Every structure is written in structure tokens, then in C-alpha cells.
Amino acid sequence: MEGFLNRYRSITVLLLVIFAQLILVAVGAKTKQDVRLIRVWSITAVSPVARFLEGARGGGIGFLRRYVMLHDAENENRRLRDENGKLKLDNIFLKNELSRADRAKALELFQTKTASKAVAATIIMMGAGSNSKEVFVDRGTTAGIMRGMAVVTPDGIVGIVRAAYPTASEVLLITDPDFAAGVISQKTQARGTLKGEGTTICRVDYVPTEDKVEVGDWLFTSGDDRVFPSGFPVGIVKSVRASQPFQEITVEPVGLKRGLEDVLILTEAVHQDIPTTPTGNQPIYIAPPPPLSGAPLTEVPSGSAGTEADKLRSIYKSVGESQSFTYGGDPGGRTPDFTKMPVGTNGQVTGATKPAPPPAPGASPTLGTPGQASPNPATPPVSTNPQPPTVRRSNQSAGAPGPGGPPHQ
């Protein structure tokens, strides 16, 4: 060693002196980021070594854990399996809760849109017996439930209250052989009696052979049974077979389609119109109208909005207002002159595709108020649906046309 140092003494001293001065430069100089070179060099020199050491340490420990120390693997696997099972159960529970929340929301929406008064109830148990078509709900006489009340969901009718107890009620489902309800075809207005068969399919009796009923037709309650108000969806015709004297028709009920958990019991039934448009199972969302303020180009005349009835209503209203007539005033007083209707360029009444007949002379042109029904039950009430078209369409989609349906027959 001594010989080596003697032999290379000068070059060793040179390297030491150069190194010392490099340290001096590193201590004194700074980079553009105002960091001393000595720090940059130190970190640059140390970090690869540290990275290598850390990699070696992590690799070694990982190797030991993964391949050598496997004594905990079985216990951990068992624990994870248990945890996985518990999480699956939690997931199912949460999905059910979510579904329940959705159903409750739909029920609430339906309850607010339908004219009938209803009490929400939850199925708490099934009737005894494997083929039982009865359920019990958690509402009874204390909640105003009475025997014979109709039980529905937003999708359609479900059954009828067979017995009411103080805290619960027994509901006979639509599929029970003892169940019967008056129905009417949406297309042809053919009437019949729906009966349960103990299966998922019902049949319709007493439809004359000459009445035309086709597969796929929607059936609605007719109101003939004095239990279900008219206009509630019942089901879809699955098969039709000609027979004498009545046709053999089977129907798939829609009220039970999504299962039963929450239902509505109609405490005050109000008859509704049979919808003329095809019924969907899902309510259709319609976005709110755009703001009219500050946007004159997109402003829609009030007379052109809504259905034909809305247009006629606005026309009559404008005619009355132009003649200083107050609607809802003295019934025996002056009537507006409806011969002075505003006429469009094509000769038709503005805002309507057909000219509407004026009311009978002497009759008060009552435009109707929300919830107002005809005083005479034998006379069909004038359609005075105050709801906007979007609401009515939503109700129809949910199986609940607006108030003011046909009379109870």
C-alpha cells in the first residue's frame, strides 16, 4: 500500500486537490433553481443507490411474503371469502333498498297525479297456502281501509280488499279465482269481466263474439263493478279464441308485473278517462319548458300550446274577455257572442284544427275548475283537466289519465 502511494503520490494528490475544489465549487455554486450544487450532486449520487437498496429490500421482503411465508394465506383466504359473502349480502340488501326507494317514489308520484284518494300500504305477508293469491298489507281500518276497496299500483290494478282489520288488511289478488272486475277494451270499447285463474294469466268472460278484441289490446277497468274506478290499466290481451256465445280471452295483468311490495288502496275512487293513446309501462320524462323572459323569438303563443281542448279553451276565453264577459259569473246573465270567433288565413278558427261548436244558448260557458265534477252523475262531466299536457301525458303513461272520466255505470 505504501509502495502504491509512493508510486502514484502525485496523481493521488492531484485527484484529492481537484476533488476538494470540486466540493468548493459545489458548495459555492447554485443552480438556476437556487439550489446549491453540492445538494444536487449529493442527491443525484445518493438517490440511485437508495432506489436500488429500496428495490432490493422490497423485492426481498415481497419474495419472502409471497413465496416463503405462506402460513397465513389460508386464514386470510377464508377471511376474505367470508368478507366477500358479507359484502354480497350487503349489496343485495342495498339494491333492494334502492329498488324500494324507486317504487316508493313512483307510488308517491302516482298518488299525487291521480284524482282518486289513496293510502299507501306495504305488503307484510302472504296468505297461507302454497297457491295463495292473497296478501296482507300494513294498513287497516285505523287508516280508513274498508272491505271492498280497490288496490292498485302505478302499473295497474292489483286486487281488492277482502277484509279489513284494525292494523292490517287482506287483499285478494287479481289472479285469484275468486277475483272479478269489469274491464273494457281500449281500442273497441268491448266490455267483459276479468276473472283470476290461480295462475299468472287471467281470463275475460262475457265478451260477445261479435265484439272485436285483438291480441295486444290494452284492457282498462270499466267501473262496472263499483269497486275499481274506470280508466285504470288491467292488462294486455294475450290470446283470443272465437267461441259461442262468448269469446275466450286471456289477459296478462300488468299490475303484478314488477312484483308486489308497495301498493295504493283507493279510499275515494274517482273515475278516469280510458286513454286513447297506447299505454307505456314507464312514465315519460318531459323536460320543463325553456324560460320565456328575454327570449321573444322562442315565445310560443298561448293559444297554440297544449291539446285541442286547451286550444279551444283559450279561444273561448279570449272571445269572452274581448267582450268583457266574466266566466263563472251570473248563470242567467249575458252570454258572449261566439259567432265572432277569430278566423285564421285558411278560414279556420285560429288555434284549432276544427271549429268547435259554441255552448248551448243560455248555458253558462263554465270553463271548469280543478277537481270540479259534474253535478249530475248520469251526465258525463266536461273534460276540465287543469293539468298541463306534460302532466297528463305522464299520468297516461303511468296508467292514470286525468280526472273527469266517464260516469260510474
Place this chain on the structure above:
Amino acid sequence: MSYSNSRILLSSQREGQVSRFRAWVIAVVPLLAILFQVYVPLFFQFLSFLELPLLVVMYFAIMRRNQIGALLLGAVVGLAQDSLSKNPLGIFGIVNTLVGYFAASVGMRLDVDQGVIRLLLSFFFYLFHQLMKWVLVRALLGEQLAFEVQKTLILALLNAVVGVSLFHFLDKLRERS
């Protein structure tokens, strides 16, 4: 001095004669060179091209033929220059250390009493000094320092000419053996 003036390369280190200087000469001459470099250009701007500390380091290195002594002298002179410049300590120090070491190494092999050799060595070490300084500044400090080859060559020649005269003067300060 018994060796022939016509020979450039020495056949062995023993053939060359080591010059000796008094200690105060080795201390004062570099100091004066540094003072000259920082003070005289205040009055004579055109003399700023002179790199007297380098020439002094080189002279003592080639004449004393002691590598360790030469590199230490170069380091001290360089650090002194650094302390008087804007550079961080060590830039001139490293360069002059290397100049001292290599000059001492070359001085062992060459007949450094010849004027031509001194001229060539001064020229070469001036270029080496400038190049090393440029490399260190770029590499360590990250500064974009320009290296003008033509100007550097001219200055190297001028310093070499001045160096030959300076060496002749410094020869007077050698101890007589």
C-alpha cells in the same frame, strides 16, 4: 547548465536540472501576478488580456519539476483568483491545479530553458487553461459561455510572447546551484 541548447527532449529526468527558488519568491511573485491582473487593467485596459497568474504557475511548475508542489501552487493561485472573481471558489483553482500538474510533468521531459519551448508551452497552456475553464463553467455551472477560437488563439500567442519575457525575468530570481 551543462546540457546542449540544440536538444529539446531530455533522455531522462536526471538529465534535467531542477531550479530552486527562495520561498519568498514563490510567495510574492504569484501574489504580484494576481495583483497585476486585478489592478493594472484599471489603468491600462488593453493589458487585461494578460493571464499572469497562469504564466507564473506554469513557470514555477516547469522549472521546479515538482508535480505536487506545482499543483498545490496552482490550486492556491487559482483559489485566490476565484476569490477575486465572480466565479464560485474552485473554477480557477481546478484549472490552475491541472495546469501546474501537467506543466510540471512536461517540464520533466523537455528542455524548458529554450525560448521556443517556453513559447510553445505558454501558448499551449493558455489554450488549455481557457478550454478547461470553458468546460468547467458549462458543465458545473450550466452557463452558456462563448468560446471564440480565433480570439483565444491570438491571446494565447500574445500571452506566450509576454510569458517568454516574463520567464526570462524570473530566471534571475533562481537560486544559483
